[in-house]
Amino acid sequence: MVVYNFSAGPAVLPTEVIKRIKEDLPSFDNSGMSVMEISHRSNLFDEVIDQAQQDLKELLQVPDDYHVLFFQGGCTLQFTAAPLNLATEHKKIALLDSGHWADRARDEASRLGIEVDVIDSTKNLHYTQLPALKDLPQDTYDYLHITTNNTIEGTAYNRLPKTGNTPLVADLSSNFLAQDYDFSKFDLMMVGAQKNVGIAGLTIVVVKDDLIGKAKNLPSMIDYELFAKKNSMFNTPPVFAIYVAGLVLKWVKEQGGVKEMDRRNRKKSDLLYDFLDDSKLFTAPVMKQDRSLTNVPFVTGKPELDQELIQQASEVGLLNIKGHRSVGGMRASLYNAMPYIGVEKLVDFLNKFEKDYWGKH
Missing domain, CATH: 3.40.640.10 (Type I PLP-dependent aspartate aminotransferase-like (Major domain))
Known part of the structure; x- marks a missing residue:
């Protein structure tokens, strides 16, 4: 895996x-x-x-x-x-x-x-x-x-x-x-x-x-x-x-230096933020103009559902997305060494999780 x-x-x-x-x-x-x-x-x-x-x-x-x-x-x-x-x-x-x-x-x-x-x-x-x-x-x-x-x-x-x-x-x-x-x-x-x-x-x-x-x-x-x-x-x-x-x-x-890292990180974070903004289950709480390129917090609004998601994510190799203990929820850190495909895998997982959730509710 x-x-x-x-x-x-x-x-x-x-x-x-x-x-x-x-x-x-x-x-x-x-x-x-x-x-x-x-x-x-x-x-x-x-x-x-x-x-x-x-x-x-x-x-x-x-x-x-x-x-x-x-x-x-x-x-x-x-x-x-x-x-x-x-x-x-x-x-x-x-x-x-x-x-x-x-x-x-x-x-x-x-x-x-x-x-x-x-x-x-x-x-x-x-x-x-x-x-x-x-x-x-x-x-x-x-x-x-x-x-x-x-x-x-x-x-x-x-x-x-x-x-x-x-x-x-x-x-x-x-x-x-x-x-x-x-x-x-x-x-x-x-x-x-x-x-x-x-x-x-x-x-x-x-x-x-x-x-x-x-x-x-x-x-x-x-x-x-x-x-x-x-x-x-x-x-x-x-x-x-x-x-x-x-x-x-x-x-x-x-x-390619810092400018290239910036470009890649914007591409990665845009992929995740675009999904979160279109989602009916997940929310990204930060004001859009102040969003981080490297640390993306998000929540479902239900702590028990967040924990279920974190567990399922770890089972498919998407590790350490648990949010900081002071804010809860989830957080994906998209540093320079995180490849674009990693964010694609995360978005695919979140999309499937959301579809499964609404299928049950």
């Missing part, structure tokens, strides 16, 4: 990347050592990390004044690291509350004693649409924090907010390299790798040079300036996770 993994993360990897990992496992680059054994101080790994940084900059088309840093601890740690590194002048940041992870970012910054102004929130709408940025007072905040794609709620920014001279900090974990933006508009990007860039255990930070080095006496493991100076190797980095990310970055380049 062919399996299609719709998990929100850790998520599906390109089959070509898995094949290459398998080839490299016994002896990486004819070294006689597994890729899981090589030293982070070796020339072998220098080539891996340097190439990954270069490929990422090329994919993002960002200027040379950006650093690519590799951390551990997920974006949850970066919710602490970013304000400690950047909120040095006003000790105050702005935030658009678009869902669970934006709220987590607010909470972590607040724990540090940093003032967080929630400019707008759509919590009262159950996060089925995005908050709006109206007037952002200038020279007031150290930065504005947004979540470009809300993995749980299924919303995404198609247009970035205009922040004037206020730096834009974004959590792009679930649509990084999957949706095309002018990445030079971001002053800092934080990314959990386990959705579109690789495996769990790696967090990527892409940050402008002029934002780092202003904070003093930071804990070493979240000091952007220190990690920039040490090429992300102040201590032992997640070697295997960086190696996998490097393979994925090469794969994205070979496929």
Whole structure:
């Protein structure tokens, strides 16, 4: 049975990347050592990390004044690291509350004693649409924090907010390299790798040079300036996770880059959204103009029927479509490595499930 993994993360990897990992496992680059054994101080790994940084900059088309840093601890740690590194002048940041992870970012910054102004929130709408940025007072905040794609709620920014001279900090974990933006508009990007860039255990930070080095006496493991100076190797980095990310970055380049990924993901998500919009059984709750390309939540309105669907889907190889526990229902994550045929199989299954349901009712 062919399996299609719709998990929100850790998520599906390109089959070509898995094949290459398998080839490299016994002896990486004819070294006689597994890729899981090589030293982070070796020339072998220098080539891996340097190439990954270069490929990422090329994919993002960002200027040379950006650093690519590799951390551990997920974006949850970066919710602490970013304000400690950047909120040095006003000790105050702005935030658009678009869902669970934006709220987590607010909470972590607040724990540090940093003032967080929630400019707008759509919590009262159950996060089925995005908050709006109206007037952002200038020279007031150290930065504005947004979540470009809300993995749980299924919303995404198609247009970035205009922040004037206020730096834009974004959590792009679930649509990084999957949706095309002018990445030079971001002053800092934080990314959990386990959705579109690789495996769990790696967090990527892409940050402008002029934002780092202003904070003093930071804990070493979240000091952007220190990690920039040490090429992300102040201590032992997640070697295997960086190696996998490097393979994925090469794969994205070979496929045609971010614009091509964006095109494919729009085609996949359109197929699913079109079915849901025409359905009399399923509902996609997110406002159309704010729909995510990569995370598609949907419901029947009957929790027991949702559970029946999830079970039947797993039996035919359509795995991990259960929605997040906070919202229920179903969710299909359509990341870069999910092939179009996987979405076709899902739509065919949903169509049959609906016909069977109405046949009984």
